[in-house]
Amino acid sequence: MADKAGPLKETFPHPPRLSDAFLEEVEKVVGSADLKTSEAELIAHSRDFWPLSQIWFLKGKIPALPEAVAYPESTQEVAKIVKLSAKYNVPIVPYGGGTGVLGGAVPLFGGLVVDIKKMNEILEVNDKSLLVKVQAGINGWRYEEALNSLGYTGGHIPQSLPSSTVGGWIACRAAGQFSTKYGKIEDLVVSVEAVMPDGKVVKSKTVPRSSTGPRLEQLLLGSEGILGIITEATLHIFPFPEKRVLLSFAFDELERPLEAVRKILRRGFFPAVVRIYDEAEVSLHFRNLKELEGKSLLLFVLEGDAKLTDLEAEVVAEECRKEGGSFNGEEPVKHWLKTRFDVHLLAEMVKAGAVIDTIEIATTWDKATELYHRTIESLQAVDGTVHASGHFSHFYQDGACLYLTFGGFPTSPEEYYWQAWGAVMETTLKLGGTISHHHGVGLVRAKWIHEELGEYFEVLKKIKSAIDPLKIFNPGKLGWGE
Ligand SMILES: Cc1cc2nc3c(=O)[nH]c(=O)nc-3n(C[C@H](O)[C@H](O)[C@H](O)COP(=O)(O)OP(=O)(O)OC[C@H]3O[C@@H](n4cnc5c(N)ncnc54)[C@H](O)[C@@H]3O)c2cc1C
Structure with missing residues (x-):
């Protein structure tokens, strides 16, 4: 499937129609109200939150449609549906909230989407x-x-x-x-x-x-x-936490808050929320806080047992000051808490013609700063980039996750999209980091997964074909998912 622009095009082969016999049997399992074939239902399950599919969608293009959507209410119903899919050799795509950002829930080969939202107890x-x-x-x-x-x-x-x-x-x-x-x-x-x-x-x-x-x-x-x-x-x-403390510190260079966090974790303290924003992200997300202009920002939410939280706050402040951080109060953290689920601006920008995406990668502490600088440079070098920024979140005693945001208004959105992804994936692989910290693989990272996994890729392929010899479970995903 790979080509120069990227591993995917905006249309996939039209799937064969499901037989009436299969649909009738599934209907007997879930009931007629919970087997949907309306156009609206199929379109709603044609994609997830993968940004490129959103761009196609806005142009009126639907990459792949399922033939039907079933809403089982129990494990027994799911088991019966799966047995029927095996009997009729029908592709089956599990579907949760549809918020995956890499095309993992796109029904590439049509078939049946099994939406489990009714199993919600x-x-x-x-x-x-x-x-x-x-x-x-x-x-x-x-x-x-x-x-x-x-x-x-x-x-x-x-x-x-x-x-x-x-x-x-x-x-x-x-x-x-x-x-x-x-x-x-x-x-x-x-x-x-x-x-x-x-x-x-x-x-x-x-x-x-x-x-x-x-x-x-x-x-x-x-x-x-x-x-x-x-x-x-x-x-x-x-x-439920007895106490919560909000702290923020501003730094002149990104390296310093990284060092502060590394030392806090090394001392055995694990603050609940830790986020380090680079200068570009500070100007994007905290532009109302003028005193932060030109700075890197480190936010903490500490919570849990009151005594432990107080002690943690002392240690956090001590290590941040040692690294030259200036205390910036609660305000930036309150702002983050208030806005942390709000992604409406991204949607508006995409509607206005922008290509925007995020990429989360991870590495060990010794390579964290280099990974940041090299991936940001690699994004800036892609023709069409107007924004490339990063923050670190999700920390460990041995390393951290780097979350990059890039965007532009390129003349060829698709080409730009794959070039930007390629730049980050290849830089990360060269530096020995992992190409995904938490979003997964889906369709987007399939192109690089073999290089990420090495020979283990073949082991996973064997596991997949032993467990799913008919290749009906979410075919075409994860690179090794056939
Ligand atoms: C605005 C936004 C913010 C996000 N923030 C985060 C974040 O902070 N952290 C994070 O980790 N991710 C984040 N994501 C990514 C996404 O939300 C997560 O990957 C989430 O775990 C997907 O859950 P879902 O129920 O929406 O799965 P879906 O999108 O429905 O499915 C994702 C994949 O899992 C499979 N799947 C779903 N349910 C099942 C099941 N029951 N059994 C087997 N397979 C199943 C699907 O087939 C598909 O391949 C974000 C996404 C968006 C759009």
Whole structure:
């Protein structure tokens, strides 16, 4: 599929029609109200939040349409649908909130979309063990709100919280804004239930740990719908924080806040939210705060037990001052908290003809600054770029995630898009970083995934063909998904 401009075009081969017999059998499983074939429903499930598909969409072009959309309400219904898809050899695309940004939910080969949003119940809260069991289609916002009302937090707050699902988080190996304290989704998931491509229902045990071979949830974390449908999950929860402290510091150079954060984590403190903005992002997101002009900005949200939070605040201030940071109060953090789910400006810019996207990559501390400078330079060198900026978020004792934003008003949007992506992917691979920290692979990164994974790519291909010999599960995704 690869060509010079990029791995994809705006139209895909039209899929063969589904047989009436298949649709009738699926209808018997979910009921006529939950098997949709209307044009509106098919168009709504033709894509996710992949920016290039949004540009095509605005031009009236739809890359790929499913033939039908089913809304099962239970694991048993999902299992029956999957068995029917195997019997009739129908491609099947699991669908959560449709907020993936890499085309992972685009039904490349048509077939049936299985939208699990009706599987949205909180099944059990175990206060003693601090665990919650949910159906995987539960909406993120509803999940967090329900936990908050019971005195907990789930600790997983991606920017897409209002629209994404727990199943989608697991399928994409997601990371939330509060991840430095609470962990990424792979740290939060304790066990899962899933329907495999042969229709069998499999589960892992809800236990704190077990040494019984590779665990089911590890296989499915990041599988992007190509190995099965996640139907239930049990996750860690946390007592709702007793105290929250907001802190911000301004620095003259980006290297200094990176050093401050590295040292804070090295001392064993893990603030919930840590964000380091470069100068360009400060002028984009904090232009109302004039005192920050020309600076790098470091934001913290510290939360949890009151005594621990106070101590953490002391350590954070100490390390930031040592690196030359000047205390900037709560205001920038309050501004971030207020605006953190707001992406309307991006949508407006795309409507106005801009090409904009974000790319999240990660590396170890020793290469973090170089990765930042080299990827920004690589974006600036692409003809048509008018904006290239970055912030660091999601921190570890061994490294950090760099989140880049680029955009322009190029004459050839598609060519520009793939050149910009290529510039960052190739620079990251050269420097030994990972090409994705938390958005996943979908269609966009498929072109570079072999180089990212090396020989392990072949191992994954073998696992895929053993689990899904008919190749019906979300075909064409992840590079090794055939
Ligand atoms: C504005 C915005 C902000 C975002 N912020 C973040 C962020 O802070 N952190 C982050 O990690 N990501 C973020 N994302 C990316 C996206 O929200 C996440 O990848 C999210 O986890 C996708 O969940 P979803 O339910 O929308 O999945 P979908 O988009 O519906 O699906 C994504 C992929 O997972 C598969 N899938 C979905 N559900 C299941 C299931 N139950 N079983 C098996 N496969 C399944 C699909 O087939 C597809 O391949 C953001 C996206 C947007 C648009």
